[in-house]
Amino acid sequence: MSLRHAMLGLLARGPASGYDLLKLFEISLSNVWPATQSQLYSELGRLADTGLVKVVAEGPRGRKEYAITDEGLAELRHWITEVEPNRSRRSDMLLRVFFLNTVEPEQARQYLRDRAAAAVTQHEGLAKIREFIADEQDALSVYGRIAMEWGLRFSAMQQEWAEWAAEEIGRLPSPPSD
Amino acid sequence: MSLRHAMLGLLARGPASGYDLLKLFEISLSNVWPATQSQLYSELGRLADTGLVKVVAEGPRGRKEYAITDEGLAELRHWITEVEPNRSRRSDMLLRVFFLNTVEPEQARQYLRDRAAAAVTQHEGLAKIREFIADEQDALSVYGRIAMEWGLRFSAMQQEWAEWAAEEIGRLPSPPSD
DNA sequence: TTCCGCATGTAAGTTGTTACATGATTGA
DNA sequence: TCAATCATGTAACAACTTACATGCGGAA
Incomplete structure (x- = not known):
């Protein structure tokens, strides 16, 4: 709705x-x-x-x-x-993480590195838009800026998480099992 | 799919x-x-x-x-x-932020404070599950822990953002306008 | 013997995606 | 005049939700 x-x-x-x-x-x-x-x-x-x-x-x-x-x-x-916002969000990105044990550890690391790179790209895109909009005064309301900030923080978080996770996998190089 | x-x-x-x-x-x-x-x-x-x-x-x-x-x-x-993960995710929580200018600033602040509280609850819930699972060894794979970490970081980010945003609104008490 | 959990399936409705179809107006 | 943009609408399909419907098996 x-x-x-x-x-x-x-x-x-x-x-x-x-x-x-x-x-x-x-x-x-x-x-x-x-x-x-x-x-x-x-x-x-x-x-x-x-x-x-x-x-x-x-x-x-x-x-x-x-x-x-x-x-x-x-x-x-x-x-x-x-009306209470929906808490449940579907994420096929995270769904894949649950099943990374079915692929080679090196592929799993690659997947996470790719997520980190995608997050960087997203963050850069948003930062560029913010800059662009800063020129025209008032083009974005307070609330638009607040939403933009969410995107920036989200992509930063995702990047850090993905990099951390890729490291984490390297620490136990077991074959694809389970 | x-x-x-x-x-x-x-x-x-x-x-x-x-x-x-x-x-x-x-x-x-x-x-x-x-x-x-x-x-x-x-x-x-x-x-x-x-x-x-x-x-x-x-x-x-x-x-x-x-x-x-x-x-x-x-x-x-x-x-x-x-297969490249979907980047677009729908968020009715964020959608509301775009339209907060249609309600009183005090209601907008309340909305954001509620989001912060919801994020805290979510974070606590995840932390509890993690603790519970830490007991049974190996109940969660490396990848399960990585997904869990995403949830923890996400809810922490959302809490900080919502608190920041609620403050941000207080800084210009304008009537609900376009 | 009775209730709870196991176990499957179908139907109707809503939401979202992709593709098809058509035509008017305007500027170069 | 011709192409791009404005402008609306429908049809078919895929994904998801909610509700209905039925019945067996095991444990207390």
């Missing part, structure tokens, strides 16, 4: 079309809650049916501009403050 | 029934890749159809014991070493 709230959150900033929302998802929410075009259009229909958003303007090429309603804003606030 | 690999990974340790797998998921994989009973049974059927596992014994109450095949093991190893 988070897709609908992501859409309400974007519409809380101002009216937008399905196409606008797609672009907004791509540039600002792609790392947190990716959404496809077909998902957005069908969900927009449902949101309009339940009165959480409504069409406020029609433009060229069949463009329909939607705005959040009072009910929509109330629902968004309810979701933010009263 | 990770569910099938999670199942192959568990079967790589030894034969098991659908029921056994369900228990294994609950106790060891629930935080990394949750699965429901109906998912497991239908996926077992598909795995058997494609020859990645096979029935090796039948027991009381219609029990069917499955074992991984050579093809299954090859597929598992291929997935571990050659």
Whole structure:
């Protein structure tokens, strides 16, 4: 049910079309809650049916501009403050770790080294975006910066962990067993 | 497609029934890749159809014991070493952060304080499990300990971040605006 | 003998992905 | 005029969730 709230959150900033929302998802929410075009259009229909958003303007090429309603804003606030976030997250990266005993220790180390490298790349990417945005004042709200900080800390943590883990494996070179 | 690999990974340790797998998921994989009973049974059927596992014994109450095949093991190893892990993870916790500007700053701070508290609880839970397991020797493989360490570091990071962020908000008490 | 745990399976519904399909407008 | 972008929608499929349905076997 988070897709609908992501859409309400974007519409809380101002009216937008399905196409606008797609672009907004791509540039600002792609790392947190990716959404496809077909998902957005069908969900927009449902949101309009339940009165959480409504069409406020029609433009060229069949463009329909939607705005959040009072009910929509109330629902968004309810979701933010009263609905407990999901703690469970699936991670196929971590799932592989559980099964590293089925491959050669050297492959296991390589896997972890690759994770460390991926974390570095991710961290660099975020740092670059932050720099870029620092120029334009206020381009990112306080909350945008807080989310960005999460990403930076997460990728730093992952890098350190993966490097530590790769070392850890080297300490007992047993054949793939179990 | 990770569910099938999670199942192959568990079967790589030894034969098991659908029921056994369900228990294994609950106790060891629930935080990394949750699965429901109906998912497991239908996926077992598909795995058997494609020859990645096979029935090796039948027991009381219609029990069917499955074992991984050579093809299954090859597929598992291929997935571990050659398939790039998904970088995108959905986080409704972080999604809410993006929209905290729609609620009162005090509610936003409360949200972040709650995240910090949840992280502490999670960290304590993991630390307890680690202690408990340390008693029984070898109950957790090297790789199990590495995964556990990820959880500990992740929850520690999240706690620190949430506390930092809650402070950050206090520094500019603006009304809820866009 | 009765209850709990073992054990399997199906159905319906939701969410998410990929692909198909179509067409209008605008700027070069 | 022609290509890129704007713009919407549908269909088919895959993954996941929740609920329903049934019945055996073993231990107290």
